[in-house]
Amino acid sequence: MLLEAAFSNLIKIGTLTVTFPNGSQRHFGSGTGPKAAFAIRTERARRRLLLNPALALGEAYMDGELEPVEGSLFNTLDFLAMNSMDGGQHFFDKLMEKVRWFRRHLDQFNPAGRSRKNVAHHYDLDGRLYSLMLDEDRQYSCAYFPNGDETLEEAQLKKKRHIASKLKLDRPDLHVVDIGCGWGGMAIYLAREFGARVTGLTLSTEQLEAATRRAQEAGLGDRVRFELTDYRDWNGQVDRIVSVGMFEHVGVNHYRTFFQTVRNMLKDDGVALIHAIGRADGPGSTNPWIAKYIFPGGYSPALSEVMSVVEKSGLWATDIEILRLHYARTLELWRQRFMAHRTTLAKIYDERFCRMFEFYLIGSELAFRRMGHMNWQLQLTRNVATLPLARDYMVDQERQLASRPLAIGLGAAVSVGIASNLSIAHSADR
Incomplete structure:
Protein backbone atom coordinates (compact mmCIF):
# COMPACT_ATOMS: atom_id res chain seq x y z
CA MET A 1 0.00 0.00 0.00
CA LEU A 2 2.87 2.40 0.68
CA LEU A 3 4.20 2.18 -2.89
CA GLU A 4 0.71 2.83 -4.23
CA ALA A 5 0.46 5.89 -1.99
CA ALA A 6 3.84 7.06 -3.29
CA PHE A 7 2.65 6.76 -6.89
CA SER A 8 -0.53 8.66 -6.02
CA ASN A 9 1.55 11.46 -4.55
CA LEU A 10 3.90 11.53 -7.56
CA ILE A 11 1.51 11.48 -10.52
CA LYS A 12 -0.13 14.89 -10.96
CA ILE A 13 -0.27 14.98 -14.78
CA GLY A 14 -1.82 12.29 -16.96
CA THR A 15 -2.30 8.64 -16.05
CA LEU A 16 0.17 5.98 -14.96
CA THR A 17 -0.86 2.33 -15.10
CA VAL A 18 1.22 -0.04 -12.97
CA THR A 19 1.03 -3.84 -13.09
CA PHE A 20 2.28 -5.34 -9.83
CA PRO A 21 4.07 -8.69 -9.35
CA ASN A 22 0.84 -10.49 -8.39
CA GLY A 23 -0.80 -9.41 -11.64
CA SER A 24 -3.01 -6.71 -10.13
CA GLN A 25 -3.21 -3.40 -11.93
CA ARG A 26 -3.67 0.14 -10.60
CA HIS A 27 -4.16 3.49 -12.30
CA PHE A 28 -2.73 6.69 -10.84
CA GLY A 29 -3.35 10.28 -11.84
CA SER A 30 -6.14 12.07 -13.67
CA GLY A 31 -7.37 9.25 -15.89
CA THR A 32 -6.62 11.33 -18.99
CA GLY A 33 -3.53 11.78 -21.17
CA PRO A 34 -0.64 11.75 -21.36
CA LYS A 35 -0.33 8.11 -20.36
CA ALA A 36 2.39 5.66 -19.40
CA ALA A 37 2.41 2.08 -18.17
CA PHE A 38 4.96 -0.31 -16.77
CA ALA A 39 5.04 -3.68 -15.04
CA ILE A 40 6.93 -4.46 -11.83
CA ARG A 41 7.96 -8.11 -12.19
CA THR A 42 9.33 -8.96 -8.73
CA GLU A 43 8.58 -8.25 -5.09
CA ARG A 44 12.22 -7.23 -4.64
CA ALA A 45 11.82 -4.46 -7.19
CA ARG A 46 8.57 -3.38 -5.55
CA ARG A 47 10.25 -3.05 -2.15
CA ARG A 48 13.24 -1.20 -3.52
CA LEU A 49 11.11 1.22 -5.55
CA LEU A 50 9.47 2.22 -2.32
CA LEU A 51 12.63 2.74 -0.27
CA ASN A 52 15.05 4.26 -2.80
CA PRO A 53 13.31 4.90 -6.14
CA ALA A 54 16.03 7.07 -7.68
CA LEU A 55 18.43 4.11 -7.50
CA ALA A 56 15.97 1.23 -7.82
CA LEU A 57 14.23 2.39 -11.01
CA GLY A 58 17.36 2.05 -13.13
CA GLU A 59 18.48 -1.14 -11.41
CA ALA A 60 15.08 -2.77 -11.87
CA TYR A 61 15.13 -1.96 -15.59
CA MET A 62 18.71 -3.27 -15.94
CA ASP A 63 17.72 -6.55 -14.27
CA GLY A 64 14.50 -7.01 -16.24
CA GLU A 65 12.42 -6.52 -13.08
CA LEU A 66 10.63 -3.48 -14.50
CA GLU A 67 9.40 -3.20 -18.08
CA PRO A 68 7.49 -0.52 -20.01
CA VAL A 69 4.15 -1.95 -21.11
CA GLU A 70 2.90 0.79 -23.39
CA GLY A 71 5.39 2.88 -25.33
CA SER A 72 9.16 2.99 -25.05
CA LEU A 73 11.47 3.42 -22.10
CA PHE A 74 11.94 7.02 -23.19
CA ASN A 75 8.19 7.67 -23.02
CA THR A 76 7.98 6.08 -19.57
CA LEU A 77 10.89 8.04 -18.12
CA ASP A 78 9.73 11.26 -19.78
CA PHE A 79 6.32 10.81 -18.16
CA LEU A 80 7.89 10.31 -14.73
CA ALA A 81 10.25 13.27 -15.19
CA MET A 82 7.38 15.52 -16.28
CA ASN A 83 5.44 14.67 -13.13
CA SER A 84 8.48 15.05 -10.90
CA MET A 85 9.16 18.54 -12.23
CA ASP A 86 5.50 19.55 -11.92
CA GLY A 87 5.52 19.10 -8.16
CA GLY A 88 4.88 15.41 -7.77
CA GLN A 89 7.05 13.79 -5.11
CA HIS A 90 7.77 10.26 -3.98
CA PHE A 91 7.96 10.86 -0.23
CA PHE A 92 10.86 8.47 0.42
CA ASP A 93 12.81 9.97 -2.49
CA LYS A 94 12.51 13.37 -0.84
CA LEU A 95 14.07 11.90 2.29
CA MET A 96 16.83 10.17 0.31
CA GLU A 97 17.63 13.44 -1.46
CA LYS A 98 18.37 15.02 1.92
CA VAL A 99 20.63 12.08 2.76
CA ARG A 100 22.48 12.48 -0.55
CA TRP A 101 22.91 16.21 0.13
CA PHE A 102 24.60 15.58 3.47
CA ARG A 103 26.79 12.84 1.94
CA ARG A 104 27.90 14.72 -1.15
CA HIS A 105 31.22 15.97 0.24
CA LEU A 106 32.12 12.38 1.09
CA ASP A 107 30.85 11.00 -2.21
CA GLN A 108 32.79 13.63 -4.18
CA PHE A 109 36.06 13.32 -2.30
CA ASN A 110 38.29 12.74 -5.32
CA PRO A 111 42.01 12.59 -4.53
Whole structure:
Protein backbone atom coordinates (compact mmCIF):
# COMPACT_ATOMS: atom_id res chain seq x y z
CA MET A 1 0.00 0.00 0.00
CA LEU A 2 2.87 2.40 0.68
CA LEU A 3 4.20 2.18 -2.89
CA GLU A 4 0.71 2.83 -4.23
CA ALA A 5 0.46 5.89 -1.99
CA ALA A 6 3.84 7.06 -3.29
CA PHE A 7 2.65 6.76 -6.89
CA SER A 8 -0.53 8.66 -6.02
CA ASN A 9 1.55 11.46 -4.55
CA LEU A 10 3.90 11.53 -7.56
CA ILE A 11 1.51 11.48 -10.52
CA LYS A 12 -0.13 14.89 -10.96
CA ILE A 13 -0.27 14.98 -14.78
CA GLY A 14 -1.82 12.29 -16.96
CA THR A 15 -2.30 8.64 -16.05
CA LEU A 16 0.17 5.98 -14.96
CA THR A 17 -0.86 2.33 -15.10
CA VAL A 18 1.22 -0.04 -12.97
CA THR A 19 1.03 -3.84 -13.09
CA PHE A 20 2.28 -5.34 -9.83
CA PRO A 21 4.07 -8.69 -9.35
CA ASN A 22 0.84 -10.49 -8.39
CA GLY A 23 -0.80 -9.41 -11.64
CA SER A 24 -3.01 -6.71 -10.13
CA GLN A 25 -3.21 -3.40 -11.93
CA ARG A 26 -3.67 0.14 -10.60
CA HIS A 27 -4.16 3.49 -12.30
CA PHE A 28 -2.73 6.69 -10.84
CA GLY A 29 -3.35 10.28 -11.84
CA SER A 30 -6.14 12.07 -13.67
CA GLY A 31 -7.37 9.25 -15.89
CA THR A 32 -6.62 11.33 -18.99
CA GLY A 33 -3.53 11.78 -21.17
CA PRO A 34 -0.64 11.75 -21.36
CA LYS A 35 -0.33 8.11 -20.36
CA ALA A 36 2.39 5.66 -19.40
CA ALA A 37 2.41 2.08 -18.17
CA PHE A 38 4.96 -0.31 -16.77
CA ALA A 39 5.04 -3.68 -15.04
CA ILE A 40 6.93 -4.46 -11.83
CA ARG A 41 7.96 -8.11 -12.19
CA THR A 42 9.33 -8.96 -8.73
CA GLU A 43 8.58 -8.25 -5.09
CA ARG A 44 12.22 -7.23 -4.64
CA ALA A 45 11.82 -4.46 -7.19
CA ARG A 46 8.57 -3.38 -5.55
CA ARG A 47 10.25 -3.05 -2.15
CA ARG A 48 13.24 -1.20 -3.52
CA LEU A 49 11.11 1.22 -5.55
CA LEU A 50 9.47 2.22 -2.32
CA LEU A 51 12.63 2.74 -0.27
CA ASN A 52 15.05 4.26 -2.80
CA PRO A 53 13.31 4.90 -6.14
CA ALA A 54 16.03 7.07 -7.68
CA LEU A 55 18.43 4.11 -7.50
CA ALA A 56 15.97 1.23 -7.82
CA LEU A 57 14.23 2.39 -11.01
CA GLY A 58 17.36 2.05 -13.13
CA GLU A 59 18.48 -1.14 -11.41
CA ALA A 60 15.08 -2.77 -11.87
CA TYR A 61 15.13 -1.96 -15.59
CA MET A 62 18.71 -3.27 -15.94
CA ASP A 63 17.72 -6.55 -14.27
CA GLY A 64 14.50 -7.01 -16.24
CA GLU A 65 12.42 -6.52 -13.08
CA LEU A 66 10.63 -3.48 -14.50
CA GLU A 67 9.40 -3.20 -18.08
CA PRO A 68 7.49 -0.52 -20.01
CA VAL A 69 4.15 -1.95 -21.11
CA GLU A 70 2.90 0.79 -23.39
CA GLY A 71 5.39 2.88 -25.33
CA SER A 72 9.16 2.99 -25.05
CA LEU A 73 11.47 3.42 -22.10
CA PHE A 74 11.94 7.02 -23.19
CA ASN A 75 8.19 7.67 -23.02
CA THR A 76 7.98 6.08 -19.57
CA LEU A 77 10.89 8.04 -18.12
CA ASP A 78 9.73 11.26 -19.78
CA PHE A 79 6.32 10.81 -18.16
CA LEU A 80 7.89 10.31 -14.73
CA ALA A 81 10.25 13.27 -15.19
CA MET A 82 7.38 15.52 -16.28
CA ASN A 83 5.44 14.67 -13.13
CA SER A 84 8.48 15.05 -10.90
CA MET A 85 9.16 18.54 -12.23
CA ASP A 86 5.50 19.55 -11.92
CA GLY A 87 5.52 19.10 -8.16
CA GLY A 88 4.88 15.41 -7.77
CA GLN A 89 7.05 13.79 -5.11
CA HIS A 90 7.77 10.26 -3.98
CA PHE A 91 7.96 10.86 -0.23
CA PHE A 92 10.86 8.47 0.42
CA ASP A 93 12.81 9.97 -2.49
CA LYS A 94 12.51 13.37 -0.84
CA LEU A 95 14.07 11.90 2.29
CA MET A 96 16.83 10.17 0.31
CA GLU A 97 17.63 13.44 -1.46
CA LYS A 98 18.37 15.02 1.92
CA VAL A 99 20.63 12.08 2.76
CA ARG A 100 22.48 12.48 -0.55
CA TRP A 101 22.91 16.21 0.13
CA PHE A 102 24.60 15.58 3.47
CA ARG A 103 26.79 12.84 1.94
CA ARG A 104 27.90 14.72 -1.15
CA HIS A 105 31.22 15.97 0.24
CA LEU A 106 32.12 12.38 1.09
CA ASP A 107 30.85 11.00 -2.21
CA GLN A 108 32.79 13.63 -4.18
CA PHE A 109 36.06 13.32 -2.30
CA ASN A 110 38.29 12.74 -5.32
CA PRO A 111 42.01 12.59 -4.53
CA ALA A 112 44.24 11.57 -7.41
CA GLY A 113 44.01 7.81 -6.81
CA ARG A 114 40.25 7.79 -6.51
CA SER A 115 39.93 10.06 -9.55
CA ARG A 116 41.87 7.54 -11.65
CA LYS A 117 39.53 4.73 -10.56
CA ASN A 118 36.46 6.86 -11.29
CA VAL A 119 37.72 7.73 -14.75
CA ALA A 120 38.57 4.12 -15.57
CA HIS A 121 35.05 3.04 -14.57
CA HIS A 122 33.52 4.88 -17.54
CA TYR A 123 36.20 5.95 -19.99
CA ASP A 124 38.24 2.74 -20.15
CA LEU A 125 35.34 0.78 -21.60
CA ASP A 126 35.75 -1.09 -24.88
CA GLY A 127 36.56 1.54 -27.50
CA ARG A 128 34.07 0.03 -29.92
CA LEU A 129 31.22 1.40 -27.82
CA TYR A 130 32.33 4.99 -28.30
CA SER A 131 33.32 4.53 -31.94
CA LEU A 132 29.78 3.37 -32.74
CA MET A 133 27.97 5.95 -30.62
CA LEU A 134 29.98 9.17 -30.98
CA ASP A 135 30.94 11.31 -33.97
CA GLU A 136 34.03 10.51 -36.01
CA ASP A 137 36.20 12.70 -33.77
CA ARG A 138 34.93 10.98 -30.60
CA GLN A 139 33.78 14.17 -28.92
CA TYR A 140 32.18 12.87 -25.73
CA SER A 141 30.73 16.19 -24.59
CA CYS A 142 27.95 18.61 -25.47
CA ALA A 143 27.86 19.54 -29.16
CA TYR A 144 26.83 22.99 -30.39
CA PHE A 145 23.66 23.43 -32.47
CA PRO A 146 23.34 27.13 -33.36
CA ASN A 147 20.82 26.32 -36.10
CA GLY A 148 19.30 23.23 -34.51
CA ASP A 149 19.40 21.03 -37.60
CA GLU A 150 23.10 20.16 -37.63
CA THR A 151 24.30 16.58 -37.92
CA LEU A 152 26.28 15.27 -34.95
CA GLU A 153 29.55 15.71 -36.87
CA GLU A 154 28.67 19.29 -37.85
CA ALA A 155 27.60 20.20 -34.32
CA GLN A 156 30.76 18.78 -32.74
CA LEU A 157 32.92 20.72 -35.20
CA LYS A 158 30.97 23.88 -34.39
CA LYS A 159 31.55 23.18 -30.68
CA LYS A 160 35.31 23.10 -31.26
CA ARG A 161 35.14 26.33 -33.26
CA HIS A 162 33.00 27.98 -30.60
CA ILE A 163 35.44 27.08 -27.84
CA ALA A 164 38.52 27.97 -29.89
CA SER A 165 37.11 31.44 -30.57
CA LYS A 166 37.04 32.11 -26.82
CA LEU A 167 40.68 31.07 -26.35
CA LYS A 168 41.90 33.90 -28.59
CA LEU A 169 44.70 31.93 -30.22
CA ASP A 170 46.14 35.01 -31.90
CA ARG A 171 49.70 33.86 -32.56
CA PRO A 172 51.39 30.56 -33.47
CA ASP A 173 53.12 28.23 -31.01
CA LEU A 174 50.95 29.14 -28.04
CA HIS A 175 51.20 26.37 -25.45
CA VAL A 176 47.75 25.01 -24.58
CA VAL A 177 46.98 22.49 -21.84
CA ASP A 178 43.81 20.47 -22.37
CA ILE A 179 42.66 19.24 -18.94
CA GLY A 180 40.67 16.07 -19.47
CA CYS A 181 41.54 15.70 -23.14
CA GLY A 182 39.40 12.67 -23.98
CA TRP A 183 40.45 10.99 -27.21
CA GLY A 184 42.41 14.07 -28.27
CA GLY A 185 40.03 15.68 -30.74
CA MET A 186 40.17 19.18 -29.30
CA ALA A 187 43.96 19.10 -28.91
CA ILE A 188 44.43 17.96 -32.50
CA TYR A 189 41.99 20.60 -33.74
CA LEU A 190 43.80 23.45 -31.96
CA ALA A 191 47.19 22.31 -33.26
CA ARG A 192 45.95 21.81 -36.79
CA GLU A 193 43.93 25.02 -37.09
CA PHE A 194 46.08 27.41 -35.06
CA GLY A 195 49.55 25.90 -34.93
CA ALA A 196 49.28 25.61 -31.15
CA ARG A 197 51.48 23.30 -29.09
CA VAL A 198 49.04 21.25 -27.03
CA THR A 199 49.53 19.01 -24.02
CA GLY A 200 46.53 16.85 -23.19
CA LEU A 201 46.06 15.56 -19.65
CA THR A 202 44.01 12.44 -19.00
CA LEU A 203 43.59 9.79 -16.33
CA SER A 204 42.32 7.17 -18.80
CA THR A 205 44.87 4.71 -20.17
CA GLU A 206 42.47 3.82 -23.00
CA GLN A 207 42.13 7.47 -24.03
CA LEU A 208 45.86 8.13 -23.67
CA GLU A 209 46.72 5.34 -26.11
CA ALA A 210 44.04 6.32 -28.62
CA ALA A 211 44.81 10.06 -28.48
CA THR A 212 48.56 9.53 -28.92
CA ARG A 213 47.95 7.29 -31.90
CA ARG A 214 45.57 9.80 -33.48
CA ALA A 215 48.03 12.67 -33.13
CA GLN A 216 50.74 10.60 -34.81
CA GLU A 217 48.40 9.59 -37.63
CA ALA A 218 47.47 13.25 -38.17
CA GLY A 219 51.12 14.17 -38.54
CA LEU A 220 50.98 16.27 -35.38
CA GLY A 221 53.22 14.26 -33.10
CA ASP A 222 55.63 17.19 -32.81
CA ARG A 223 52.88 19.59 -31.70
CA VAL A 224 50.50 17.45 -29.66
CA ARG A 225 51.40 15.16 -26.80
CA PHE A 226 49.33 13.44 -24.15
CA GLU A 227 50.15 12.55 -20.56
CA LEU A 228 48.60 10.30 -17.95
CA THR A 229 48.67 13.14 -15.45
CA ASP A 230 46.33 14.58 -12.83
CA TYR A 231 45.84 18.33 -13.31
CA ARG A 232 47.03 18.87 -9.74
CA ASP A 233 50.44 17.48 -10.64
CA TRP A 234 51.14 19.93 -13.47
CA ASN A 235 54.18 22.19 -13.10
CA GLY A 236 54.91 25.27 -15.19
CA GLN A 237 52.94 28.05 -16.87
CA VAL A 238 51.18 27.99 -20.24
CA ASP A 239 49.45 30.43 -22.56
CA ARG A 240 46.03 28.81 -22.70
CA ILE A 241 43.99 26.23 -20.82
CA VAL A 242 40.95 24.42 -22.17
CA SER A 243 38.84 21.89 -20.30
CA VAL A 244 35.74 20.34 -21.82
CA GLY A 245 33.53 17.97 -19.84
CA MET A 246 36.08 17.33 -17.10
CA PHE A 247 34.99 19.73 -14.35
CA GLU A 248 32.00 17.50 -13.51
CA HIS A 249 34.55 15.00 -12.14
CA VAL A 250 36.46 17.46 -9.93
CA GLY A 251 34.18 17.21 -6.87
CA VAL A 252 32.88 20.07 -4.71
CA ASN A 253 35.67 19.55 -2.18
CA HIS A 254 38.28 20.33 -4.82
CA TYR A 255 36.90 23.42 -6.61
CA ARG A 256 39.25 25.75 -4.78
CA THR A 257 42.23 23.58 -5.74
CA PHE A 258 41.08 23.38 -9.35
CA PHE A 259 40.80 27.12 -9.89
CA GLN A 260 43.94 27.88 -7.91
CA THR A 261 45.75 25.39 -10.15
CA VAL A 262 44.31 27.06 -13.26
CA ARG A 263 45.54 30.43 -12.01
CA ASN A 264 49.01 29.08 -11.25
CA MET A 265 49.19 27.38 -14.65
CA LEU A 266 48.33 30.52 -16.62
CA LYS A 267 50.89 33.09 -17.68
CA ASP A 268 50.02 36.68 -16.86
CA ASP A 269 48.38 37.15 -20.27
CA GLY A 270 46.88 33.65 -20.34
CA VAL A 271 43.29 32.64 -21.07
CA ALA A 272 41.32 29.62 -19.85
CA LEU A 273 38.02 28.23 -21.10
CA ILE A 274 36.12 25.75 -18.90
CA HIS A 275 33.10 23.95 -20.38
CA ALA A 276 30.94 21.84 -18.06
CA ILE A 277 27.46 20.59 -17.23
CA GLY A 278 25.55 22.64 -14.70
CA ARG A 279 22.16 22.93 -13.08
CA ALA A 280 19.90 25.97 -13.33
CA ASP A 281 17.95 25.37 -10.11
CA GLY A 282 20.75 25.73 -7.60
CA PRO A 283 23.00 23.27 -5.76
CA GLY A 284 21.89 19.66 -5.51
CA SER A 285 23.26 16.13 -5.48
CA THR A 286 24.05 13.51 -8.08
CA ASN A 287 21.38 10.97 -8.93
CA PRO A 288 22.42 7.81 -7.02
CA TRP A 289 22.01 5.50 -10.03
CA ILE A 290 24.27 7.74 -12.14
CA ALA A 291 26.79 7.91 -9.30
CA LYS A 292 26.86 4.12 -8.88
CA TYR A 293 26.85 2.92 -12.47
CA ILE A 294 28.01 5.75 -14.73
CA PHE A 295 30.03 8.55 -13.11
CA PRO A 296 31.20 7.69 -9.58
CA GLY A 297 32.42 10.83 -7.85
CA GLY A 298 30.75 13.04 -10.45
CA TYR A 299 28.57 16.12 -9.90
CA SER A 300 27.17 18.85 -12.16
CA PRO A 301 27.34 22.11 -10.20
CA ALA A 302 25.19 25.20 -10.19
CA LEU A 303 27.08 28.28 -11.29
CA SER A 304 26.56 29.76 -7.83
CA GLU A 305 28.79 27.00 -6.45
CA VAL A 306 31.45 27.66 -9.07
CA MET A 307 31.51 31.45 -9.08
CA SER A 308 31.79 31.73 -5.32
CA VAL A 309 35.12 29.90 -5.64
CA VAL A 310 36.29 31.74 -8.76
CA GLU A 311 35.75 35.05 -6.99
CA LYS A 312 38.28 34.03 -4.34
CA SER A 313 40.84 32.55 -6.74
CA GLY A 314 42.35 35.73 -8.15
CA LEU A 315 40.93 34.98 -11.61
CA TRP A 316 38.75 37.25 -13.74
CA ALA A 317 35.54 35.74 -15.16
CA THR A 318 35.64 37.51 -18.52
CA ASP A 319 32.77 35.71 -20.24
CA ILE A 320 30.00 33.30 -19.18
CA GLU A 321 27.67 31.57 -21.62
CA ILE A 322 24.78 29.19 -20.91
CA LEU A 323 24.02 26.54 -23.54
CA ARG A 324 20.39 25.44 -23.24
CA LEU A 325 19.15 22.16 -24.76
CA HIS A 326 22.32 21.64 -26.81
CA TYR A 327 23.22 18.60 -24.72
CA ALA A 328 19.67 17.25 -24.94
CA ARG A 329 20.02 17.14 -28.71
CA THR A 330 23.53 15.67 -28.45
CA LEU A 331 22.30 12.87 -26.20
CA GLU A 332 19.36 12.21 -28.48
CA LEU A 333 21.71 11.65 -31.42
CA TRP A 334 24.03 9.46 -29.32
CA ARG A 335 21.02 7.41 -28.25
CA GLN A 336 19.89 6.95 -31.86
CA ARG A 337 23.34 5.65 -32.80
CA PHE A 338 23.55 3.45 -29.73
CA MET A 339 20.18 1.87 -30.47
CA ALA A 340 21.09 1.37 -34.14
CA HIS A 341 24.08 -0.72 -33.00
CA ARG A 342 22.47 -2.27 -29.93
CA THR A 343 22.65 -5.84 -31.25
CA THR A 344 26.37 -5.50 -31.93
CA LEU A 345 27.01 -3.92 -28.53
CA ALA A 346 25.08 -6.68 -26.74
CA LYS A 347 27.56 -9.16 -28.22
CA ILE A 348 30.51 -7.05 -27.03
CA TYR A 349 29.02 -6.67 -23.55
CA ASP A 350 25.64 -8.18 -22.61
CA GLU A 351 21.96 -7.29 -22.41
CA ARG A 352 22.25 -5.87 -18.89
CA PHE A 353 25.00 -3.47 -19.99
CA CYS A 354 22.92 -2.32 -22.95
CA ARG A 355 19.94 -1.70 -20.68
CA MET A 356 22.21 0.28 -18.35
CA PHE A 357 23.57 2.45 -21.13
CA GLU A 358 20.13 2.98 -22.67
CA PHE A 359 18.80 4.11 -19.29
CA TYR A 360 21.80 6.42 -18.86
CA LEU A 361 21.38 8.10 -22.24
CA ILE A 362 17.63 8.61 -21.81
CA GLY A 363 17.88 9.80 -18.23
CA SER A 364 20.63 12.24 -19.12
CA GLU A 365 18.70 13.63 -22.08
CA LEU A 366 15.65 14.19 -19.88
CA ALA A 367 17.82 15.94 -17.28
CA PHE A 368 18.43 18.61 -19.92
CA ARG A 369 14.92 18.65 -21.36
CA ARG A 370 12.94 18.50 -18.12
CA MET A 371 15.09 18.82 -15.02
CA GLY A 372 17.03 22.06 -15.24
CA HIS A 373 20.40 20.83 -16.49
CA MET A 374 22.40 22.92 -18.96
CA ASN A 375 26.00 23.61 -19.99
CA TRP A 376 28.07 26.60 -19.04
CA GLN A 377 31.25 27.96 -20.59
CA LEU A 378 33.42 30.09 -18.36
CA GLN A 379 36.28 32.17 -19.77
CA LEU A 380 38.96 33.16 -17.24
CA THR A 381 42.07 35.34 -17.18
CA ARG A 382 44.61 36.42 -14.58
CA ASN A 383 44.83 39.97 -15.88
CA VAL A 384 41.86 42.32 -16.28
CA ALA A 385 43.32 43.75 -19.52
CA THR A 386 44.22 40.49 -21.29
CA LEU A 387 41.26 40.43 -23.68
CA PRO A 388 39.54 43.07 -25.86
CA LEU A 389 36.85 45.13 -24.17
CA ALA A 390 34.08 43.75 -26.40
CA ARG A 391 33.47 40.10 -27.28
CA ASP A 392 33.28 40.81 -31.04
CA TYR A 393 36.60 39.02 -31.53
CA MET A 394 34.91 35.73 -30.61
CA VAL A 395 32.16 36.15 -33.19
CA ASP A 396 34.61 37.30 -35.88
CA GLN A 397 36.90 34.34 -35.22
CA GLU A 398 34.07 31.82 -35.26
CA ARG A 399 32.65 33.16 -38.51
CA GLN A 400 36.08 33.14 -40.11
CA LEU A 401 36.59 29.52 -39.12
CA ALA A 402 33.20 28.60 -40.56
CA SER A 403 33.98 30.29 -43.87
CA ARG A 404 36.58 27.77 -44.94
CA PRO A 405 36.79 23.97 -44.98
CA LEU A 406 38.44 22.12 -42.14
CA ALA A 407 42.16 21.75 -42.84
CA ILE A 408 43.32 18.13 -43.12
CA GLY A 409 46.92 18.40 -41.95
CA LEU A 410 49.26 20.72 -40.12
CA GLY A 411 50.83 21.99 -43.34
CA ALA A 412 47.48 23.15 -44.62
CA ALA A 413 46.71 24.74 -41.27
CA VAL A 414 49.98 26.65 -41.26
CA SER A 415 49.64 27.90 -44.81
CA VAL A 416 45.93 28.70 -44.80
CA GLY A 417 44.37 28.48 -41.36
CA ILE A 418 46.95 30.11 -39.12
CA ALA A 419 47.55 33.08 -41.41
CA SER A 420 43.85 33.89 -41.70
CA ASN A 421 43.23 33.19 -38.02
CA LEU A 422 46.00 35.57 -36.96
CA SER A 423 44.73 38.19 -39.37
CA ILE A 424 41.23 38.14 -37.95
CA ALA A 425 42.55 38.11 -34.37
CA HIS A 426 44.78 41.11 -34.95
CA SER A 427 42.00 43.08 -36.60
CA ALA A 428 39.80 42.44 -33.56
CA ASP A 429 42.41 44.10 -31.35
CA ARG A 430 42.40 47.32 -33.28
